[in-house]
Amino acid sequence: MSKMPIVEVINFGDELLVGIRENSHLTYLGEQLARYGLPIHRSRVITDEASEIKRAFLDAWQHSDIVITTGGLGPTADDMTRENIAEALGAKLVFDAEIEALILARFKVLGRRMAAHHLKQCYRFAEGEVLHNERGTAPGLAYRSEGKILIMLPGPTHELTPMFEKQAVPMLQAMGVLSNEEAYVQLRTCGSGESTVEETMQPIVKAHPELTVAYCVHYGIVDVRLSPREGRMCMDQLKAIAHEARVLLGEDFVCFGHCSLATVVFHELRALDRTLAIAESCTGGMLCDAFTNLSGASKVFVGGVVCYCNDVKVSQVGVPESILEQHGAVSPECAVAMASGIAERLSSDYGLSVTGFAGPDGGNEQNPVGTIHLGYHSPVGVWCKTVRYTGGRLDVKARAVHAALDWMRRKLRKYKVEEFLCCGERD
Known part of the structure; x- marks a missing residue:
C-alpha cells in the first residue's frame, strides 16, 4: 500500500452495548497500531444481530483498507460473526481438521469432553489464514481480497492480546503495512502535571520544528511521545x-x-539486591497487585497486608495502639508505623505503606477526602509523605498507588547515587 491505509475496528457483542463488559479492545488496538505508525481512523460497536453485523462490516469494507473485528468467534449460538461476514463477502468457509485437533487437545488437557457446538469454531475462510489461539478454543481469522485486509480476533482479552501481538502484528509487518520498529520514542514521566511537562519540553519543541510531540496523561503519569513530522x-x-x-x-x-x-522499582531493588514488603489500607491491595503482575517479582516482593481496619493494623502489621488513639489511622504517624511494622514482620529491607481517605465519605478538617499518607521504611531511615487528590474513589486509589511507587523510585535512585559517592570517597 503506497498511501497510509485506512483502518477501522468493529467490536461485536451485545454485552458491550449494555455495559456488561468494558470495551477495552479499542484502547488496546489503538495503542498497539499507533506504536507502529498505523493509527485507527474509525471504530464502531455493533450488536450480535445478523443484519447489523453484515451492514456494519460491508460499510467498513467499502471505506477502509484494513478492518479488524473483535468478538463473535466462540461456540455459542450468538457467536455468528464468522458466518455473517463470510456471507457478506461471498467467501466460502471450509472445515479445518487441524483446528478441530487443537481444540480436542485443549479439552484433553483440561480433562473435559468437547461438546458438539465447538465444531463451529473449526471453520475458516477457504482462501484465508488461521491465527492460532494459545489461550482459548476460538481461532482468529485473516482474509485478503482486492488489496484489503480483514483480521478477526476473539472477544476475551486474554485470548486477543497474545494473538494480535504474536501473529497479527508480524503478519501485517510482513505485508509492509506496519513498520518493523516503533514509530515514536516515548518518555514516561511522573510527579508533574501535563502543563508543567509541556512547559519543560518547550526548548526541545522550539529547537526541533520537524518534531511532533504528544502528551498522554493517566493517574499522575504523563507520557511524552516524540515522532517525526x-x-x-x-x-x-x-x-x-x-x-x-x-x-x-x-x-x-x-x-x-x-x-x-x-517495574522500574522492581529493577532498582534487584540492582541493590534488596527486598520489599507492603502494608496498605485505602488502596485495598492495588499496590501489592502492581508487583505481583510482574514475572519474577518474588525476587524482590516478599509479601503484603491489606490492613483495612485498625485491629488488623495492630495485630498483623504491628502498629502501636497508642498511635491509632493519638493520631488516628489516617495520619503520617500511622503510615510510618505501617511501613516499619510490615518490614519488621516480613523481614524485608524496605517497607512501603498507604493509608488515607479515598472518598466519597470520611475525612475531617485535618485530613479531607482525597488525603493520602505514604510511609517509607529503608535501611537508612524512615519517612512519610502526604498527597491530596480530587476525583472519584477509584481515581484517588489509582493515583495513590502511582504516588507511592514514584516516591520509592526517587528514593531508591537517590540512595544509589549517595551509595556510589560514599564508595568513591572510601576508595
Whole structure:
C-alpha cells in the first residue's frame, strides 16, 4: 500500500452495548497500531444481530483498507460473526481438521469432553489464514481480497492480546503495512502535571520544528511521545532528541518506553539486591497487585497486608495502639508505623505503606477526602509523605498507588547515587 491505509475496528457483542463488559479492545488496538505508525481512523460497536453485523462490516469494507473485528468467534449460538461476514463477502468457509485437533487437545488437557457446538469454531475462510489461539478454543481469522485486509480476533482479552501481538502484528509487518520498529520514542514521566511537562519540553519543541510531540496523561503519569513530522527524521535522530528531553525532565523522568512504575522499582531493588514488603489500607491491595503482575517479582516482593481496619493494623502489621488513639489511622504517624511494622514482620529491607481517605465519605478538617499518607521504611531511615487528590474513589486509589511507587523510585535512585559517592570517597 503506497498511501497510509485506512483502518477501522468493529467490536461485536451485545454485552458491550449494555455495559456488561468494558470495551477495552479499542484502547488496546489503538495503542498497539499507533506504536507502529498505523493509527485507527474509525471504530464502531455493533450488536450480535445478523443484519447489523453484515451492514456494519460491508460499510467498513467499502471505506477502509484494513478492518479488524473483535468478538463473535466462540461456540455459542450468538457467536455468528464468522458466518455473517463470510456471507457478506461471498467467501466460502471450509472445515479445518487441524483446528478441530487443537481444540480436542485443549479439552484433553483440561480433562473435559468437547461438546458438539465447538465444531463451529473449526471453520475458516477457504482462501484465508488461521491465527492460532494459545489461550482459548476460538481461532482468529485473516482474509485478503482486492488489496484489503480483514483480521478477526476473539472477544476475551486474554485470548486477543497474545494473538494480535504474536501473529497479527508480524503478519501485517510482513505485508509492509506496519513498520518493523516503533514509530515514536516515548518518555514516561511522573510527579508533574501535563502543563508543567509541556512547559519543560518547550526548548526541545522550539529547537526541533520537524518534531511532533504528544502528551498522554493517566493517574499522575504523563507520557511524552516524540515522532517525526511527515517522516523527515530517522529513528537515531529521534532517540538523540529524546535523550536531550530526558535531561530537561530531570527526576520526573521514569523511563523510555512503556514500563510500569512497579517495574522500574522492581529493577532498582534487584540492582541493590534488596527486598520489599507492603502494608496498605485505602488502596485495598492495588499496590501489592502492581508487583505481583510482574514475572519474577518474588525476587524482590516478599509479601503484603491489606490492613483495612485498625485491629488488623495492630495485630498483623504491628502498629502501636497508642498511635491509632493519638493520631488516628489516617495520619503520617500511622503510615510510618505501617511501613516499619510490615518490614519488621516480613523481614524485608524496605517497607512501603498507604493509608488515607479515598472518598466519597470520611475525612475531617485535618485530613479531607482525597488525603493520602505514604510511609517509607529503608535501611537508612524512615519517612512519610502526604498527597491530596480530587476525583472519584477509584481515581484517588489509582493515583495513590502511582504516588507511592514514584516516591520509592526517587528514593531508591537517590540512595544509589549517595551509595556510589560514599564508595568513591572510601576508595
